[in-house]
Amino acid sequence: MELKNLLDEFEANEKTKAALGHAMGVLYYDGNTVAPKKSDAVRGETVGELSRMMYELTSGPEAVARLKQLIAVKDSLDAVTRRRVELLEREFEEISCIPVDEYIEFVKLKTRAMNVWKEAKEKNDYALFEPYLKKLFATERRFALLRSPDSDPYETLLNGFERGLTVKTCDNFFACLKERLVPLAAKAAEKSRSTDDSAITCEYPVALQREFSDYLMDVIGLDRDRCVIGETEHPFTTGFTKNDVRITTHYYENMPAASMYSVVHEGGHALYELGIADELTGTNAGSGVSMAIHESQSRFYENIIGRSQAFCELIFPWMKEKFAPRLDGETPLSFWKMVTKVEPSLKRTEADEVTYCLHIMVRYELEKRLIAGELDTKDLPAEWNRLYKEYLGIDVPSDSEGVLQDMHWADAYIGYFPSYAIGSAYGAQYLREMMKEFDVWECVRSGNIAKINAWLENKIWRFGKMRDPGELFESICGPLDPTVFTDYLEKKYC
Ligand SMILES: [Zn+2]
Incomplete structure (x- = not known):
């Protein structure tokens, strides 16, 4: 593929992902400010579906083929584009090692957990939230090990927020x-x-x-x-x-x-x-x-x-x-x-x-x-x-x-x-x-x-x-x- 076409596709892909990110951000903001209590299930479904699309756009076969081509020409790119390719590569590494269904399930779990946490906090009922918390920690640990099997999983999680922190x-x-x-x-x-x-x-x-x-x-x-x-x-x-x-x-x-x-x-x-x-x-x-x-x-x-x-x-x-x-x-x-x-x-x-x-x-x-x-x-x-x-x-x-x-x-x-x-x-x-x-x-x-x-x-x-x-x-x-x-x-x- 010609470089120009490749970069056009890269831009288009990034734009679509930015739009999805925007939609998910608005849903998150809405869910934590004015949305009614019982909206969490349907919002969880919506965010789950949007996440599936996001996953495809980063780890689907087309995206992977394009990423490989981009990596091959990385050194000929200007500084900002090169950096964007690097960031995309990291994003791919982070997400692609997790099976898509598990990834979506986890997104939905987080939406449910957030609502249960609110209720548990209100009622002072830790037992209500505990099964969710257990699942969240277990999943995060498993994802961390999938991402980096030889590293301390906690360090991998730290790096998700602060790259390079040990x-x-x-x-x-x-x-x-x-x-x-x-x-x-x-x-x-x-x-x-x-x-x-x-x-x-x-x-x-x-x-x-x-x-x-x-x-x-x-x-x-x-x-x-x-x-x-x-x-x-x-x-x-x-x-x-x-x-x-x-x-x-x-x-x-x-x-x-x-x-x-x-x-x-x-x-x-x-x-x-x-x-x-x-x-x-x-x-x-x-x-x-x-x-x-x-x-x-x-x-x-x-x-x-x-x-x-x-x-x-x-x-x-x-x-x-x-x-x-x-x-x-x-x-x-x-x-x-x-x-x-x-x-x-x-x-x-x-x-x-x-x-x-x-x-x-x-x-x-x-x-x-x-x-x-x-x-x-x-x-x-x-x-x-x-x-x-x-x-x-x-x-x-x-x-x-x-x-x-x-x-x-x-x-x-x-x-x-x-x-x-x-x-x-x-x-x-x-x-x-x-x-x-x-x-x-x-x-x-x-x-x-x-x-x-x-x-x-x-x-x-x-x-x-x-x-x-x-x-x-x-x-x-x-x-x-x-x-x-x-x-x-x-x-x-x-
Ligand atoms: Zn803060």
């Missing part, structure tokens, strides 16, 4: 964090014990909180013509193209900070997707490269920017006026103390910046053991509760507030959790690099978040998947160094 790196990383964070958390909690946060734990009407979300989206520079906000149980972000990115939040009447930091967190994810170079739009390189890089954006905005004194100074006047009289008598500094209060707690998504990674450590340890077959899903709640006591010093009163709190495992996101902690540590290293070039806090204080966005866009966002995550990070910050993160926390909290 169990050894994670073990060393978490060991370093644990050593510094456990005493640091105790010290910081002691220091903030006297902080009175009653001004942000009283009633904040949801209607006003919605206005606040709009304001925050503007403050961090989200283009509202390309990004909207919806409401869900567990906030997430999904991007279909750089012209359509959706964030979500959850409002609690007595906890305005919960939604506030969800919006800033998800806003960080959205900024990344919105900032990808135009030339990559619609291609398989046109989204964020990995979950740790993604979480490094969201956690950077949530904590490093959003929980800085400068950010509190920036937004406090708006809050004081709109939420009057709730913040009368308070100052930006007292507000900052409230939102940086350190206190071991039950919920990961509402954890403070210092104890957050201890929540991740619990999940990392448990999922690793579940995949290794060293722990049974039946014993999971007891182990969960034991580790919460050991790492955070707290008792877990119910499974809803414990092992059932996150949606990740219901979605078969096994190997995802470490991304949050590694992403948090990446953020501290971005800050260090940024500070060499300009005064980050001055920018935040004056509302010039655009300068920070431009730095990240130039160094990270625009590349999409053009570079692998480790290479991308190291080109900006050098190797991952958890002590930069723990030093940052110590300086801020102790």
Whole structure:
């Protein structure tokens, strides 16, 4: 086949896959925001059928023949096309080793599991969800072994979210964090014990909180013509193209900070997707490269920017006026103390910046053991509760507030959790690099978040998947160094 024809077919195939991905993304967003409860079965069928088409488009005989031809001429292609072929090759390797029926069955299982998880969480009934969880872990383990028979299956799963990440790196990383964070958390909690946060734990009407979300989206520079906000149980972000990115939040009447930091967190994810170079739009390189890089954006905005004194100074006047009289008598500094209060707690998504990674450590340890077959899903709640006591010093009163709190495992996101902690540590290293070039806090204080966005866009966002995550990070910050993160926390909290 002539090269031009080959590339035309490649483009057409990619376009069809992008359209299917778009449709599945909308269904996912719909299912997690406004769709009625009983829609899960039919949605599962639809997504299953769309997945079958997607599978064909990647692993069908025509697709395989074309991929072989593309690989043969790879070196003669321009950099972007070559990279797209490489990504397609990886996608093929990942998917083609799994029999199509099993693949579709798994997609349907995930949709069902998600709904059962919601019900189990609502009813505090772990036993309802346990058979699904067992199946999800067993299938993920089997798929990992099909993909890479000689590797540790957990490492294969880690690589699905963060290419190049090893169990050894994670073990060393978490060991370093644990050593510094456990005493640091105790010290910081002691220091903030006297902080009175009653001004942000009283009633904040949801209607006003919605206005606040709009304001925050503007403050961090989200283009509202390309990004909207919806409401869900567990906030997430999904991007279909750089012209359509959706964030979500959850409002609690007595906890305005919960939604506030969800919006800033998800806003960080959205900024990344919105900032990808135009030339990559619609291609398989046109989204964020990995979950740790993604979480490094969201956690950077949530904590490093959003929980800085400068950010509190920036937004406090708006809050004081709109939420009057709730913040009368308070100052930006007292507000900052409230939102940086350190206190071991039950919920990961509402954890403070210092104890957050201890929540991740619990999940990392448990999922690793579940995949290794060293722990049974039946014993999971007891182990969960034991580790919460050991790492955070707290008792877990119910499974809803414990092992059932996150949606990740219901979605078969096994190997995802470490991304949050590694992403948090990446953020501290971005800050260090940024500070060499300009005064980050001055920018935040004056509302010039655009300068920070431009730095990240130039160094990270625009590349999409053009570079692998480790290479991308190291080109900006050098190797991952958890002590930069723990030093940052110590300086801020102790
Ligand atoms: Zn996130």
